[in-house]
């Protein structure tokens with residue numbers, strides 16, 4: 001795919017992106033290049049390669065080879081506004097890599113209070129140890145957020161929908177306020193992927209994703225990415241090289257394979273999630289469904305305004321505060337695995353405790369002090385009728 005193809009639809013892009021002839025040769029997929037040493041014809045060639053440090057140039061295994069370059073190229077092609085993409089060995093490594101690329105000792109970071117917990121831990125742990133101050137903010141309270149810019153801010157970390165309770169925030173407004181004050185906006189866009197939310201076109205400077213979720217799609221690989229326009233891409237790439245980050249070519253090939261079907265998997269996950277969430281809302285054991293894709297959800301309007309798609313991940317609050325009952329429901333599910341991560345072809349259920357991971361924001365749907373036990377569901381590719389039947393029999397055991 002060339003840059004002239006940017007108007008292609010997402011399903012077409014994911015099928016074609018990254019498959020440059022010089023990387024694939026005569027076959028469809030870029031082969032797996034397992035390599036540490038890259039060999040040079042002459043000493044002059046070695047010197048020239050070392051000097052250029054260009055993307056897509058052979059040098060040494062840590063800078064990747066065609067398998068990794070093809071994946072990064074494909075991710076750039078599907079991310080509107082991106083100049084380049086850096087790959088990391090996990091989503092958490094991508095979060096750390098992106099933050100370290102923009103922050104230095106003495107800087108101040110604002111982080112959304114409903115961020116993925118390891119992102120929060122980075123603000124309170126690693127970054128604090130480096131002399132960077134992290135402050136959490138409620139992404140739904142624009143006035144309070146604006147007030148935090150009374151002292152200099154270097155960067156803002158966003159995630160939308162927020163982890164666990166799924167609030168969609170006004171990314172264009174939050175990033176515009178940051179920009180007005182000379183701050184950079186970074187976003188964890190794992191939930192929507194660029195197919196569902198064009199983060200750079202909505203005001204963000206750097207967008208990261210855990211590729212372990214939708215891109216991999218088959219629960220068998222760990223990887224992360226960060227994409228940006230040219231200025232911040234250069235900073236991401238330099239820091240990643242300084243930290244010695246590299247992903248395995250075998251995993252890169254798996255991620256590229258996952259990418260090819262991502263658009264259809266996301267469409268199916270979204271459809272099934274809306275259907276199941278609609279059914280759950282009517283069940284007597286359910287206090288609240290937290291699903292921005294559902295009409296009537298407090299986040300639905302913003303989701304409709306800014307997003308072009310969703311996925312199979314949403315949460316629900318049970319009509320009980322008994323975590324034992326919550327455990328009974330999860331244990332009774334046959335088709336849902338109990339486990340971390342999400343975005344795979346198989347459904348998962350996970351008891352969640354969002355109120356334990358917040359400092360300024362309440363988790364209203366779950367209750368201040370855990371008034372409702374809550375569960376996060378990742379809806380996979382199974383038939384939604386079977387999943388509804390499984391949920392029905394498990395919810396019936398809630399009060400056993």
Ligand SMILES: Cc1ncc(COP(=O)(O)O)c(C=O)c1O
Pocket residue numbers: 090091092093116163188190191209210211212213222223224341342
């Ligand atoms: C929103 C979000 N961001 C980032 C990550 C981290 O990704 P990884 O598990 O690939 O390190 C996760 C993992 O669950 C996540 O849910």
